[in-house]
Amino acid sequence: MTRFILNDVLIETPAHEGTVLLDVIRYHQHLPGTKVGCREGDCGACTVLVGEMEEGRLVYRSMTSCLLALANIRGKHVVTVEGLNMGHLSPVQQALVDENGTQCGFCTPGFVVSLSGCCLSREMVTPERAIRAVDGNICRCTGYKSIERAATSIAQQLATKNTGDPVTWSVEHGFLPAYFKTIPDRLKAIRKQPGLEHDGSVGTLLGGGTDLYVQKHDSMHHSAIRPLGRSNELKGIRIASEQCVIGGGCVANDLLASEELHARLPQLEEYLLLISSTPIRNMGTVAGNLVNASPIGDLTVLFLALDSTIRLAKAPDRPEHGRNLKLRDLYKGYKLLDKAPDEIVTTISFNLPDKQTRIHFEKVSKRTHLDIASVNSAIRLEISRDATGSDMIREAHVSAGGVAPVPKYLTNTSAFLVGRSVDLETVRAAYQVMAEEVTPISDARGTAEYKRLLLRQLFFAHFMHLFPERFTLKQLVA
Ligand SMILES: Cc1cc2nc3c(=O)[nH]c(=O)nc-3n(C[C@H](O)[C@H](O)[C@H](O)COP(=O)(O)OP(=O)(O)OC[C@H]3O[C@@H](n4cnc5c(N)ncnc54)[C@H](O)[C@@H]3O)c2cc1C
Numbered sequence: 001m002t003r004f005i006l007n008d009v010l011i012e013t014p015a016h017e018g019t020v021l022l023d024v025i026r027y028h029q030h031l032p033g034t035k036v037g038c039r040e041g042d043c044g045a046c047t048v049l050v051g052e053m054e055e056g057r058l059v060y061r062s063m064t065s066c067l068l069a070l071a072n073i074r075g076k077h078v079v080t081v082e083g084l085n086m087g088h089l090s091p092v093q094q095a096l097v098d099e100n101g102t103q104c105g106f107c108t109p110g111f112v113v114s115l116s117g118c119c120l121s122r123e124m125v126t127p128e129r130a131i132r133a134v135d136g137n138i139c140r141c142t143g144y145k146s147i148e149r150a151a152t153s154i155a156q157q158l159a160t161k162n163t164g165d166p167v168t169w170s171v172e173h174g175f176l177p178a179y180f181k182t183i184p185d186r187l188k189a190i191r192k193q194p195g196l197e198h199d200g201s202v203g204t205l206l207g208g209g210t211d212l213y214v215q216k217h218d219s220m221h222h223s224a225i226r227p228l229g230r231s232n233e234l235k236g237i238r239i240a241s242e243q244c245v246i247g248g249g250c251v252a253n254d255l256l257a258s259e260e261l262h263a264r265l266p267q268l269e270e271y272l273l274l275i276s277s278t279p280i281r282n283m284g285t286v287a288g289n290l291v292n293a294s295p296i297g298d299l300t301v302l303f304l305a306l307d308s309t310i311r312l313a314k315a316p317d318r319p320e321h322g323r324n325l326k327l328r329d330l331y332k333g334y335k336l337l338d339k340a341p342d343e344i345v346t347t348i349s350f351n352l353p354d355k356q357t358r359i360h361f362e363k364v365s366k367r368t369h370l371d372i373a374s375v376n377s378a379i380r381l382e383i384s385r386d387a388t389g390s391d392m393i394r395e396a397h398v399s400a401g402g403v404a405p406v407p408k409y410l411t412n413t414s415a416f417l418v419g420r421s422v423d424l425e426t427v428r429a430a431y432q433v434m435a436e437e438v439t440p441i442s443d444a445r446g447t448a449e450y451k452r453l454l455l456r457q458l459f460f461a462h463f464m465h466l467f468p469e470r471f472t473l474k475q476l477v478a
């Protein structure tokens, strides 16, 4: 039995916990405002808000209900466009009307839900953030400018929002219906009832489902699953003794929200915003990205270059019975892992960069946002100054995606760079080593030759970005 609150109504459903929320909303609960578009997390027509109690506070995130298993919304509050309706248009709906942000209307519920998430967020909403909130919503009619104007207007209207208690503020200022104020107590009551926890049965390990529900959509609805979303042991980002330890169940937006991580890796935000969209970053876990073993997984390529170690355990609450493995040793062949099916990635850890460390990530895709990479690459260099005052590479880790059957840690290239000075000769010679180390194939994202060329450009881009005073593209490609 799965118990959750849908808008203002408590739902108790015996449906298989692998059923996607979208089907429950539309076909069991007969709420047709949430639309079915792609069913692959791409269009945002099915976006809902999911609220849960975290450290005594109600936190809402936008998610695509077409990829969201019932198992992942147990004990939570789900808000569809119907749940935002009041006796009048909400300021969010009114802004879309005023700015002509809707034409055929198919995408509009998704935009209304995503923008209403701005009312509930615990951060100040700038026009930039309001526009970012709809980065997972596609509109075929408007050309987006009218929607951007509506988002800007909403951000202006939310300028005085109380970020300490956005729910009460939004209800009192007519942005949300009054029942929202009752949700925290009702969620606490649900959590006290028995049967909320998963029975611990064995099955496919389920993180956010953003890979599984795209790849195995039909079988997920009836096969055995083991949802990991409620394991507190898999959550949290801890920084201690110059090490960063990230729970395997953290999602990309947890990394974005971590002030501690931001202080140590300020460039991370730029990289993470190149990955998927806000709702998918709210759902897809770090461990899911690593274990999915996609040759172009963005987080995987980044964590490979950070020289990360993963912890594998069969029970997340008993990680002491697990083992450590270098991430680079996880990949044995196409989708072939040094991992038993029931081993769970509990944490990912890496040494934090110091002042001598330089890190960079590059991704080429057909669109800047909401697109997977054709080729991606990351680099971590530890630099030290030698007796003559030149920069020497003390340690190097280079990774690349889209150029081999697995996300590739470039062992030979990394080893070649160590002990060499940072100059043109080193970079050009290292690229020759790299070219021998990769085996791209031709597919829908480009020919093998094109991918080789992309990798070369990304490798050069790392050095141009990290040592702008030393390298120009003209010099590197001459
Ligand atoms: C629209 C869209 C856009 C996307 N864009 C990008 C992108 O730009 N870049 C990118 O890299 N990816 C992208 N993805 C892919 C996906 O979002 C990520 O790979 C995500 O990190 C997967 O995590 P998940 O928790 O959803 O995995 P799931 O689908 O839950 O699981 C994936 C695999 O990991 C296993 N697994 C999950 N958690 C664990 C665990 N803790 N321990 C062991 N095994 C586990 C599962 O059994 C399964 O085999 C996109 C996906 C969608 C739908």
Ligand code: FES
Binding pocket: 035, 036, 037, 038, 039, 040, 041, 042, 043, 044, 045, 046, 047, 064, 065, 066, 067
């Ligand atoms: S239906 Fe397109 S994102 Fe869900």
Ligand code: FES
Binding pocket: 101, 102, 103, 104, 105, 106, 107, 108, 138, 139, 140, 141, 142
């Ligand atoms: S208004 Fe038609 S798809 Fe957006």
